[in-house]
Amino acid sequence: RLDGKFVELLQTVLCSSKCPEQIQVLCAAILREMSPCNDLSLSCDEIQDTKLLSLVSSVLLVQGNKKAEVSAVGQRIVKVLERRLPEGQSAQYLLPVLSNVITISPESLSEEHTNVVSKKMADWLRYASIQQGVAQPSGGFFSNPRTRQPGPVTEVDGAIATDFFTVLSVGQYYTQDQWLNVQAFSMLRNWLLCYGGKGLKTPNSDDKSGMDRSVMSVVSTTSTSSRLLPPKERLREKAFEYCQRLIEQSNRRPLKKDDGDLQKACLIEAVTIMDIICKQDSSYVYRAVSFLKVLHGRICADATYARALLPIAQFFLNHSKMSAVDSNAIYKHLFTDIPAQLFHNPSLAFEFVQFCKDNSQLFTETSSIFRQSFPNLFKFLAWNSPPLISEFVDLLPFLLDAGTAVEIFHLLLDLPCLTAALDIQLRSAALPTSERAASDPGVQPATCLEAFRHPLYKSVFQYLLRTKSAPEDAPERLIPLRQLLGSLASSPRVMQCAETVPVLLELFFRVVAEFADGQLINQLVVLLLQRSDQLYEIPAFKDDVYRVLSSQLVMLCKLHPALIVELSKEILEFSGTVSNIQNKEAIFTHVVWAIGEYMSVSYDKRCTVEQINRFFETLEAMLFEITQLRPLASTPSYAPRAISVLMATLTKLAARSQDLIPRVSMFLSKMRTFVQSPAVTSVYCEEDLEEILIRATELMNLLKMPSVAQFVFTPPVDVASTRFQREVNDSLPFALRIVTRLLEPAPGFMP
């Protein structure tokens, strides 16, 4: 907190007319930094100097508006702008302040005020001088008594300007009103959004309301009678003409390269402002539509203008219904060609995805070009993962439904492959044409780059790089390609993409859970198990994916417990493959847990004793396999929790088919030998073995009371629903522990 006296000093220095500008700027900066400041007694009411007014305003506007400083500043500025300014003063310092005022608090200006400004803005935009300015005499040794007669302003390509002045007009020196022209256009969008529509619009209000309330202009809008228009409508007319002129000016080839960038920014701004104007007054739509269609035709093939296609498309989305124009070609080009060709342009990628988010309702229509193009959209994410992952987290729910879920599932798992393929596509396009000959079909390609043009792999690449949804195509086609792309698996960009996949997968399942029916869930589980073998070989990627898939599998089982019975064939096969315990431990463990949990009549009446026995036998064989005692040298180690969960599941199954109890009990009793054998103690750690033994003992004890075991392991369905959330190792119910304690009252379980 600043001392009151210090604040007073700063204020005095700031407002003193003899103070050098740098010191004034410094004082203002200090006061701003220490805001809000209760001791401030600055006021803009008496200040005549526009530069000082601007500085003082900058301090006042950050005080938190407790004393209505914002309105005071706003009204003062409008007052100053209204009258003719004294010699040497320029209004150019005030317009940015005004822009700030209306952003903070649009209500601070009354309609009378806004009319004053609208009137001035229309003049500044339309009637700035088209003669160049003269050099300001600066004094010192370069002052020239002969002032050269300034010539007319030129266009960016050097041609003499024949129409009114705009931001794309070029001169050696600029006049005051030309400065105001630049300032006015720079704040035009903001101004129109706030005051151009019917009634007051605050920056936070829904944009769509402007469209609903657009009014047919009662007064004619042709230029000749525009002087009769009220200020708001007149500004609208001038603004529209300004935008048209800018769009025409953007067609010229600039002499200075950087002016080209500005041309494109102006183009985007002009189209956006036209869109706003049309929302506020639909009589402009007819004029705009033909104009913008021509513009689109002009720029759609030019990659450097791609970003401008977005506001054009937005315009047609907003207004084409009114004008009965068929704009489908525009959308098709935007969604089919642009992502495929320009995915590597990060700014375009960002803005494209924003466009999709802003128009998310488009994706809900199943047959629309927008919905069909989702494979194309993912190219942006695959290439530019870090800035776009949070945007895709927002967008993904709109792309997902029963029709697209399966294809998107595959797409997400193959997203890093897509990154690799895009890389190859770019490198292939960069090759000189001479090196692009198609490879000999008889010879296997030596590199990925060769494979891109190889007859065997070409169509697979094209499938991966498709621009439209293709649900019928079999993703198994990608298996050889995934192997081939293995050389790119450690490239930084691929790895960055791989990191986004677990996040998106979790979101995928969360959204799918809301609408999936039993059939879709079954389909996803089967695919989940299949794809666990078909993943891109990136370090850590597979582990992360397995982790997500296994927890989501449990979630799907909870939603549709009958799937264990319905998919018993696939699940038996998966849980009966020994290599799965090593390679996909997380998934294996959760599958086995789910079997124990849901293979029961209480979840599906079709669950027969034969099925339980079949599962039992398979899992028993697995447990036997991994707990076999072998000669010292060759004992492989398996995840301890896999052993635990196998024991637990076998016990649960036995509790439901009690003929199996003796078999399990005998097996469990052998676990002591297993745990104590030297071959085993050398590959497993002590705590894990202890834990295994404890678990085995608990389970054995439980089986000594079969009816209790049955109750514990087959509770009513709603009780079971809380259990799956815990880690698999701890999934044995609390009751189990109680029972064990009852049987072995002595403290400690280790004999």
Add this chain to the structure above:
Amino acid sequence: RQVASQCRLLQSSSGRPSSPQIPQLPDDPISLQDAPGGLFQLPPGDPFPERVTVAWLSVFALAFALVCDPQENLSLAEITLRRLAPRLLVSLRLLGPGADVLLRPETADVLLDRLLPHGQMLFLNERFLQAVDREV
């Protein structure tokens, strides 16, 4: 902080090693055409109360960020950033040793006041920009 991570991630994805050494301060204005940069969004609350879009640019070991409302013209933001950065670099001598940036806030303020007055981005063509430079 967010800009730094985005910058590092972008650089690592293109496979270019980040060069920590600061080169000799060149006399001509640095061309920033190839300087890495990008756009990303920050959700509300982290750290700004509303959702914002950030345009960033990195020059050697420095990064510049321009925070925009989501509805602002992002092409213009990138242009503005690419103009501000070299001018700030030169006038504050940011690349030289012992740059006392924090002791000279008014230098930065004067520049910002001309190119980004009250946070307003300006549609300035190259000649206009020269006129602004003359004024500073």
